[in-house]
Amino acid sequence: MKINEKLIKPLTETKYLNVDNTDRYRPIIRLFYLEYEKLRYWMYPEEVFEELHKEEYFKDYTEEQCRQDLEVLKNWGNLSAIQDTKRVNSIEEFKNKKYRYQLTDYSVEIERMVMRLENLSIEGASLEPTLLEKIRMSLSEIPGILDEDDEHLHGWWESLNSDFKRLNQNYQDYMRDLNSMKAEEMMKTKAFLMFKDHLIEYLRSFVKSLQLNATNIEQLLSKLSKEQIQMILERLTEYEFSIPRIDVEVTKEQLWDKIHGRWRSIENWFLGTAGAGSEAGKVFDTTNEIIRRITRYATRISEQNHSGANRREEYAKIARLFWDCKTIEEAHRLSAVVFGIEKPLHLKGDIKRDTESINSGVYEEPPAMFTVVPRVRTYREKSERKGIIDRTKEKEQMRRENLKKLKRQQELLDSYVKGNRLEFATLPEIEPYVRDTFLMWLSKALERKEQKAKTEDGRTYYIEKPQHDQRCLLKCSDGTFEMPAYTIVFHEE
Numbered sequence: 001m002k003i004n005e006k007l008i009k010p011l012t013e014t015k016y017l018n019v020d021n022t023d024r025y026r027p028i029i030r031l032f033y034l035e036y037e038k039l040r041y042w043m044y045p046e047e048v049f050e051e052l053h054k055e056e057y058f059k060d061y062t063e064e065q066c067r068q069d070l071e072v073l074k075n076w077g078n079l080s081a082i083q084d085t086k087r088v089n090s091i092e093e094f095k096n097k098k099y100r101y102q103l104t105d106y107s108v109e110i111e112r113m114v115m116r117l118e119n120l121s122i123e124g125a126s127l128e129p130t131l132l133e134k135i136r137m138s139l140s141e142i143p144g145i146l147d148e149d150d151e152h153l154h155g156w157w158e159s160l161n162s163d164f165k166r167l168n169q170n171y172q173d174y175m176r177d178l179n180s181m182k183a184e185e186m187m188k189t190k191a192f193l194m195f196k197d198h199l200i201e202y203l204r205s206f207v208k209s210l211q212l213n214a215t216n217i218e219q220l221l222s223k224l225s226k227e228q229i230q231m232i233l234e235r236l237t238e239y240e241f242s243i244p245r246i247d248v249e250v251t252k253e254q255l256w257d258k259i260h261g262r263w264r265s266i267e268n269w270f271l272g273t274a275g276a277g278s279e280a281g282k283v284f285d286t287t288n289e290i291i292r293r294i295t296r297y298a299t300r301i302s303e304q305n306h307s308g309a310n311r312r313e314e315y316a317k318i319a320r321l322f323w324d325c326k327t328i329e330e331a332h333r334l335s336a337v338v339f340g341i342e343k344p345l346h347l348k349g350d351i352k353r354d355t356e357s358i359n360s361g362v363y364e365e366p367p368a369m370f371t372v373v374p375r376v377r378t379y380r381e382k383s384e385r386k387g388i389i390d391r392t393k394e395k396e397q398m399r400r401e402n403l404k405k406l407k408r409q410q411e412l413l414d415s416y417v418k419g420n421r422l423e424f425a426t427l428p429e430i431e432p433y434v435r436d437t438f439l440m441w442l443s444k445a446l447e448r449k450e451q452k453a454k455t456e457d458g459r460t461y462y463i464e465k466p467q468h469d470q471r472c473l474l475k476c477s478d479g480t481f482e483m484p485a486y487t488i489v490f491h492e493e
Contacts, residue, residue, distance in 0.1 A: 012076045013106040017114075024061070024069055027052060029078060032103045033111040038261030039165050040268075041172060042100045044084075045070055046449075070101055078107040102172065131167040132213040135160065139220045146231060150239045157236050157259075164266055168279075175286060187297040196298045203291050207284065214280045217270045226468060233259050410457070413437060422488040425472035435476050441488055461490045 016025035031051055035043060049066040052058040073079045081099040103111070138160040145156055186192055237256045272278035318338060325331040351368045353360075413434060416422060422438065430438075445453040445463045452462045466485035473480055 013078055013110060015076050016078055028069055029111055036103055038258060039265040041102050041168060044100050077104055080104050131163045132209050134163045136213045136217050139217060150235060153235055154239050161262055196294055200291055200294055203287055207287050210284055214270060221267055221271055233263060420490040420492055424474055425485040429475040432476055432478050442486060459490055461488050464489050
């Protein structure tokens with residue numbers, strides 16, 4: 001046996017198994033692991049708290065305790081965190097930083113070992129370069145998959161999950177490496193220029209595949225009926241429940257929860273959820289941002305190298321000129337030329353001349369006067385003092401016009417509310433500012449747990465979600481887009 005550093009260093013990732021507050025830490029890790037098994041890798045603090053608070057044991061558990069526990073687990077290496085700038089609506093929210101968390105590789109393996117002690121197991125993971133295309137092809141088989149037997153259906157399901165799992169996990173690992181401090185420092189070195197083109201081409205190839213397949217996958221998922229999906233998931237649950245297991249007890253409810261959770265993860269990854277963008281969109285934005293960052297670093301390094309080379313040549317030339325000087329006086333004169341000690345000041349401008357003759361000398365014409373302004377930040381030209389002008393009437397006129405404009409806009413907004421209800425599915429073609437106002441109301445309410453909010457004029461409202469995930473087309477003068485068929489319901493005054 002060879003003793004190395006890895007063998008003798010303590011594993012902080014196992015602290016959560018046997019410390020004070022283990023009764024809180026272990027359920028948190030178990031929750032993350034169960035969601036990991038459903039191919040849902042990232043969770044927000046409020047989601048973790050909501051799931052734990054459902055249990056009687058955590059009835060006195062607070063959201064602040066949950067955030068503290070997540071930070072402790074992150075510091076021990078059990079969780080990795082990434083800031084979610086997509087959910088930021090103000091500068092204050094950006095400063096406070098909203099994070100989502102994911103199990104680290106060590107934690108996955110540790111919890112996997114614990115689960116094995118409880119006679120449970122999960123699948124392994126791998127990666128292939130054509131996973132997006134394979135997922136698209138698998139989803140395109142759904143219309144005819146119900147005609148196949150249960151074994152073929154289960155094989156199709158396992159292949160789809162395996163491809164999705166490898167796609168998601170590999171991307172997260174790859175992005176984590178690219179966003180590490182080690183990668184950041186490496187991108188700032190000259191050696192990075194040797195393979196930056198290959199790296200950019202690799203990332204652009206991934207983005208191209210994402211653009212090509214994600215849109216098609218989104219269309220395939222949108223066309224599927226709930227009855228089709230329900231029947232497929234029920235058959236998969238029945239088939240997995242019929243598989244003989246030794247020393248492992250599973251219920252049909254557990255299998256349904258796992259299978260249904262995996263399907264929802266695939267849907268949410270490409271379609272997104274209410275009030276949040278899809279993971280595919282986040283992957284697209286993150287990858288493009290990394291490409292731009294790599295390009296900026298490479299450009300900066302190239303400019304530094306080019307500038308440095310030119311400056312070295314200039315210094316070498318000046319040194320040779322001074323070396324060739326015969327006397328100190330000659331060196332003084334050269335210094336005056338090189339460093340501008342006796343360099344004349346040339347002033348250019350539109351000077352009016354008394355003659356257009358090119359033969360007229362400088363001393364034959366009247367002198368021109370120039371006002372030289374100091375190039376310092378503290379200098380300000382002397383301003384002429386003027387009395388205060390009364391603009392009360394102009395301000396009052398502007399105020400009245402603004403009030404009239406706001407009144408007209410408010411009347412237009414109110415015209416779309418029918419019986420205290422604003423139904424997006426029934427809206428006619430609207431102007432961009434009307435759309436922006438309605439979507440702002442919608443977003444403000446969806447961000448809150450109770451899904452209630454107030455308008456700018458103090459009216460309270462809540463969001464009514466569409467039945468059966470119904471969607472609609474919102475027509476605007478500058479374009480049309482698809483969205484869930486939400487309804488904003490105002491409280492009667």
